[in-house]
Amino acid sequence: MSAPVVVAGASMAGLRAAEQLRATGWTGPITLVGDEPHMPYNRPPLSKGVLAGHTPFESLAFRPRAAVTDVRWRLGTRVVAADLDRRIVELDNGEALPYGGLVVATGMRPRRLRCPGPAIGRHTVRTLADAQGLREALTRPGVRVVVVGAGFIGCEVAATAVTLGAAEVTVVDPLPLPMVGPLGELLATALLERHQRRGIRFALGTGVTGFHGSDHVTGVALSDGTALAADVVVESVGSLANTEWLDGNGLDLTDGVVTDDQLRVGGRPDVVAVGDVARFPNARYDGVPRRVEHWSIPTDTAKHAARVLAAHLRGAEAGLPPFAPLPTFWSDQHDFRLQSFGAPTLGKQDVRVLDGDPDGDVLVGYHTDGRLVGVVALGGPAATAAAARYRAELLQQPALTA
Amino acid sequence: MKVVVDMNKCQDHGQCVFAAPDVFRLDDSGHLAYVADPGEELRDEIEEAADVCPLQAIRIED
Incomplete structure (x- = not known):
């Protein structure tokens, strides 16, 4: 054989x-x-439905x-x-x-933070076991949550924690806005306001220098000298x-x-x-x-x-054209969705509102040399449907020359 | 071939519509509608649709 x-x-x-x-x-x-x-x-449901308890593991x-x-x-x-x-x-x-x-x-x-302090009470979200452990911690009454890292997972977990009734949820990130890397400033600002309106606090432009507590985490020390009380810490700082x-x-x-x-x-x-x-x-x-x-x-x-x-x-050549997928991502947070097609990060220097308003449903286009290279919708079904209408155009484009 | 979508799971992402437009569509209110008994010639695109469903809500029953 x-x-x-x-x-x-x-x-x-x-x-x-x-x-x-x-x-x-x-x-x-x-x-x-x-x-x-x-x-x-x-x-994907690990940071949302599984954590919230309405998506069974099976x-x-x-x-x-x-x-x-x-x-x-x-x-x-x-x-x-x-x-x-x-x-x-x-x-x-x-x-x-x-x-x-x-x-x-x-x-x-998951990448872990390497700063001094206790390890118990610090969570990541990658595996089923991670999500089960975090859900148990988040559903204790009156829990204070600090999420380190305002990327996809951090923003989703913060939203879920608020939904679960956590007493305090604070998101910490060294960058000035949540998800500013993948989204750029315009949408990241809109995202920040939506999270704040739903009760999430932010400590932005600051990092974590250590954790307080002896066995179990009781707080998070920030590089700006302040400290946040915490029963649960979620580390969503990349991978x-x-x-x-x-x-x-x-x-x-x-x-x-x-x-x-x-x-x-x-x-x-x-x-x-x-x-x-x-x-x-x-x-x-x-x-x-x-x-x-x-x-x-x-x-x-x-x-x-x-x-x-x-x-x-088989001893042959596949003879395929070079791999050229159209990237797409989504993220569900609170009652809204982010939906992207194309490569917005390549067009962050020329961002235009294509439809709607950043305070409501909005569709944003990202351009390179005046040409659309990606779209991101923020809002409800109408916004994501609007993004989908640009997908065919993004698929048809010839490759960008380097 | 029978197509079954778990509508309790479906969150109207619409990825199936891109993969198999002859079988799946979003109606005017953005909700999924689909052909439950499509022809065998559509199997490849329906398998593709099942693969790309973010909620893994699409099942093919032979």
């Missing part, structure tokens, strides 16, 4: 890669290795396609090393697993790529694993990367390799990478 395709990482990207390998005709063995004990599940599980019923699942197991020249990965139990093809799908883990297991193979692992425009790793046709961990050039834009932590990326990358890998395993 031929060596299996080993998929390192058994979350959404790993599952989609296995399904797409089958869809493209690979009938050989596939082994998925994942460190969590669960079958792959959908993570409803998060993906339904794997029938075509992957024969794949081997090695759950609760980690890949700890790889020798790409010898085509072997090593598992945390010492077992060596030879492969014919390797899919890198090990994703990210780190799980690539240590690829060390020693001469790969560029500075932030995720760099791929070529076919999602191949290190010039090797038998190794591809998918999902959050893949740092790929997007031919739709400037060709600079970037990691993209949007929910759509595991599926988009898996579709392309599986065809490339399956063709190689």
Whole structure:
């Protein structure tokens, strides 16, 4: 029997890669290795519905396609090393697993704050276990919550905490506005006002220098000299790529694993990367390799990478055009949604209101050299529907030349 | 082929409409409407729609 395709990482990207390998005709063995004990599940509800208690844990599980019923699942197991020249990965139990093809799908883990103070009472939101633990903490009566980091997860968790009836919710970020990185100033200002109107406090332009308390956190010390009382701290300060297991193979692992425009790793046709961990050039834009932590990326990358890998395993070339997904993201906070299509971050120097008003439903366009490169809607269904109407235009555009 | 959407999960993201416009659409009030018994020739695009549903609310029953 031929060596299996080993998929390192058994979350959404790993599952989609296995399904797409089958869809493209690979009938050989596939082994998925994942460190969590669960079958792959959908993570976005962890900061919203799961935390709020109206999305049962069971409803998060993906339904794997029938075509992957024969794949081997090695759950609760980690890949700890790889020798790409010898085509072997090593598992945390010492077992060596030879492969014919390797899919890198090990994703990210939350970055943690490294400042002095107790560890108990400090939470992250990445896994089911994280969300369960945080929900338990947030539902205690009169709880005071400090969220460190005003990005997607921080803003969503803060909104959910207020909904759950937390006594105080404060969001801390060194930047002057929430989500200003992905959104730019105009929408980030509108977002700040919406959160404030719903009772969330902000400590912006300041960082965290330490945590008060002996065993359990009782407060957060800020770099501006003030302190915030806290029973629960949520650290949503970005993420780190799980690539240590690829060390020693001469790969560029500075932030995720760099791929070529076919999602191949290190010039090797038998190794591809998918999902959050893949740092790929997007031919739709400037060709600079970037990691993209949007929910759509595991599926988009898996579709392309599986065809490339399956063709190689058949001794052929996939002959696909360069990978060029249209980015899209959304975020549900309170009773409103942010919905984006395209690449707003490439057009933050020329931001225009396309429809509506920042105080209500609003649709904002981001431009480079006068050309629309991304849209973001903030508001209710009418705003997100308006954003969707620009999707076709953004899809049709020729690539930007670098 | 039967398509079932869990309307308790659906939050009208509309990603399915992009993937399978012959099967899914958002009505004038922005809510999902869909063809429950589409032809077999639409299977690929419906599988795509099921993949891209942020709430994973779409199920295909053979």
